[in-house]
Every structure is written in structure tokens, then in C-alpha cells.
Amino acid sequence: MNELIKIEALTKNYQRFKALDGVNLQIEKGKIIGLLGPNGSGKTTLIKVITGLLKQYDGKVYIDGKLISYDSKSVISYLPDQLYFDSWMKIKDVKRYFKDMFSDFNVDKFDSLMTTFKIEDRKYIKKLSKGNQEKLQLALILSREAKIYIFDEPIGGVDPALRDTILNAIMAHHTPESTIILSTHQIYDVENLFDQVIFLKEGKVLLHEDLDKVLEASGKSLLETFKEVFRYV
Numbered sequence: 553m554n555e556l557i558k559i560e561a562l563t564k565n566y567q568r569f570k571a572l573d574g575v576n577l578q579i580e581k582g583k584i585i586g587l588l589g590p591n592g593s594g595k596t597t598l599i600k601v602i603t604g605l606l607k608q609y610d611g612k613v614y615i616d617g618k619l620i621s622y623d624s625k626s627v628i629s630y631l632p633d634q635l636y637f638d639s640w641m642k643i644k645d646v647k648r649y650f651k652d653m654f655s656d657f658n659v660d661k662f663d664s665l666m667t668t669f670k671i672e673d674r675k676y677i678k679k680l681s682k683g684n685q686e687k688l689q690l691a692l693i694l695s696r697e698a699k700i701y702i703f704d705e706p707i708g709g710v711d712p713a714l715r716d717t718i719l720n721a722i723m724a725h726h727t728p729e730s731t732i733i734l735s736t737h738q739i740y741d742v743e744n745l746f747d748q749v750i751f752l753k754e755g756k757v758l759l760h761e762d763l764d765k766v767l768e769a770s771g772k773s774l775l776e777t778f779k780e781v782f783r784y785v
């Protein structure tokens with residue numbers, strides 16, 4: 553089965569505000585997908601639904617062929633953008649925690665990523681720089697042998713050199729069996745990585761298409777296309 557995520561008529565209201573409005577999506581395996589849209593378009597809300605953090609909504613969400621449930625977490629590797637660690641925790645503690653929590657957590661992969669990122673095990677997480685915290689988060693996500701990897705702004709607020717390191721690590725760990733969903737505003741840096749893009753606007757899917765087709769139809773870069781589609785009046 554090629555379909556890893558299927559979403560039918562998904563609507564999410566926050567009180568009377570519609571954050572997601574009748575979203576239908578089918579996401580296949582083996583893809584790298586850019587989830588793009590302006591501030592407030594519903595990207596994080598959609599990610600929270602797919603990852604099971606938000607449970608109150610209308611519509612149906614299937615993960616790996618089954619209606620979303622607590623078990624769906626076993627095929628999705630995701631960390632919320634705000635990570636909360638106790639002040640006593642060192643990297644080796646969070647590694648142990650992940651090993652206990654997720655049977656698919658690959659310790660060797662984690663250690664190798666931390667070596668690549670030059671971060672030592674005995675460091676306190678709270679004392680890491682923002683960039684190193686981003687790298688730790690990335691290593692935790694990538695070290696699971698999951699089917700779906702979701703990144704919400706993995707390169708927000710990091711320097712351009714680190715951006716490349718992070719994007720290279722994501723690319724290096726991608727397999728034909730897994731799908732990556734990457735939400736970002738840094739379109740210029742990532743547009744060559746995507747197989748497909750999803751444009752969200754005011755809670756609706758404006759476009760879900762192969763990147764090649766989008767570029768061919770517009771005759772412009774993805775960044776230029778994005779700016780044109782979402783231009784503020």
C-alpha cells in the first residue's frame with residue numbers, strides 16, 4: 553500500500569474560528585513533501601491532527617491504512633517545536649528515554665548523528681544553544697525507523713551553514729519506504745528537496761502537486777510561485 557496518510561473532510565474549529573476547512577489529502581510513501589502556507593494558514597494545526605496531539609475535529613484521518621489512534625504514534629516520528637526537558641536532563645538521559653519509549657529508536661544512528669553534529673552526550677540539554685537544540689531535536693526524530701517523519705520549521709532561526717547540515721541529514725536518512733513532511737517558511741533553502749508541495753491557505757488545501765508540475769506550470773521558482781499565490785493585497 554502506497555498511501556501513508558489519508559485525510560477526508562477535515563475541519564478544525566477553535567471556538568468559532570475555522571483553522572482547517574474541509575481538508576482532503578492523500579500522502580504516499582517515499583515522498584518528501586513541503587507543507588507551505590502563510591502565517592496562520594493551518595500548517596501546525598494539520599500537523600497536530602496527523603500526529604494525534606489534536607483529537608477534537610470533524611472528518612476522518614487514516615494513518616498507514618488505519619483510522620488514527622494512539623498506536624499511530626508508532627509509525628510517526630515527530631517532536632513538537634517546543635520541547636520541554638527537566639533541568640537535570642543530559643543528552644544521554646533523553647536518549648535513554650527515547651530508547652524506552654520507542655522500540656524503533658536506533659541508538660547507533662542517534663550516536664552517529666550527534667557525532668556529526670559535534671554534540672557530547674554529557675551536556676545538559678537546557679544549556680545547549682538554540683542551534684544545538686535544533687540539531688538534537690532533528691537527531692531524535694531521524695533516529696527512529698518510522699514510516700512518516702514530520703518536521704515543523706526545522707530550520708527556523710538557525711544560521712545558513714547549519715541549515716545545510718540539517719537539510720543534508722534529513723535527505724541522507726530518507727528511504728523509499730518513508731515519507732517526510734516538512735513545514736517551513738524558508739522556501740528558498742529547501743525547494744529543490746521536495747517531490748511534492750502542499751499549499752495551505754486559510755485552512756484549505758489550495759494545491760497538492762508534484763513540484764515539477766508546479767514549476768512547469770508557473771515557469772518560476774517555488775519561492776516566486778509562493779509569493780505570487782499568497783501575495784498580500
Ligand SMILES: Nc1ncnc2c1ncn2[C@@H]1O[C@H](COP(=O)(O)OP(=O)(O)OP(=O)(O)O)[C@@H](O)[C@H]1O
Binds near residue numbers: 571593596
Ligand atoms: N489553540 C488555539 N486557539 C485558538 N486559535 C488557534 C489556536 N491554535 C491556532 N489557532 C489559530 O488557528 C490558525 C491556524 O494556526 P496554525 O498555528 O495552524 O497556523 P500555521 O500555518 O502553522 O502558522 P505559522 O506559519 O505562523 O506557524 C491561526 O489563525 C491561529 O491563530
